[in-house]
Amino acid sequence: MTGSENWPQLRVRVGPFGFVLRSPLREVIDDAAHLYRDYPEAGALAEYSVAVHPPAVWRRWVRPNLVLACDVEVPFMAPVPRAHGLLALEMGMNLQLAAGMHRYVLIHAGAVARGDGALLMTGDSGAGKSTLAAILGHRGWRFLGDEFALLSPADGQLHPFPRPISLKNASIPLLAAEAPADRFGPRFDGTIKGSVQHLAAPVEAIRDMDVPAAPKVIVMPAFTPGSEPTLRRMSRAEAFFQLSQASTNYRATGEAGFEAVWRTVEAAPAYEIAYGSTADAEMLVEELWATHG
Structure with a gap:
């Protein structure tokens, strides 16, 4: 997408794969950076690029939704609310791997x-x-x-x-008793799967x-x-x-x-x-x- 190279980004390696995560919304990248703060940085030739962004500039303020942009063609995903930007970014990472990885x-x-x-x-x-x-x-x-x-x-x-582990509903308080509070990302209520919260x-x-x-x-x-x-x-x-x-x-x-x-x-x-x-x-x-x- 034109101009996306200037968006806030996070380069992260998870296991054998490097990802470049981008969004024009700084809060989305900040949420991701919190969850991935202990991971090494992806190398110069990261395998996958995932971006979440408003479908149009005006949609940043009027019924603000986000869509995915990936460098591997992935199945269509309906726009998500701006508040759920981190969920869209994580879903994009899953879809990139599922659609484009054949080494494993x-x-x-x-x-x-x-x-x-x-x-x-x-x-x-x-x-x-x-x-x-x-x-x-x-x-x-x-x-x-x-x-x-x-x-x-x-x-x-x-x-x-x-x-990061995607916890849902009753799993959230269960893991809250196991892991330090600062390992958790923001909590998202009202998703199609109920309440969702990531645990680093x-x-x-x-x-x-x-x-x-x-x-x-x-x-x-x-x-x-x-x-x-x-x-x-x-x-x-x-x-x-x-x-x-x-x-x-x-x-x-x-x-x-x-x-x-x-x-x-x-x-x-x-x-x-x-x-x-x-x-x-x-x-x-x-x-x-x-x-x-």
């Missing part, structure tokens, strides 16, 4: 690690994987990411992508974001308040189907992607877990890790 099998999942082994968590939206990854990441596990897991076809490892990744996760881990256990969580904790071993075929369906670029990676996912389910047993509390989820995870970690 991109799995919509949360992941944490202990030592050189990783626990991979995937499932339907709202199943609790992001909350569980965030909780474990503040209770002795190394947080690898909560939005995308990067599975390398070259080495079968999960490469960290520890973006733990400093240790950012420090070690170039250290991959081998998948050891795959978990498909299902949170239902008050339910009893249960687990069920899944077949390799079930696990393969779930992981391939959770990948945004599985088809585009071709044979290399197929082999990477199949090797993962061969090496890492998969379980469905159901739980009604954080304590129950942590108990089930520790039980599985004691056996397979």
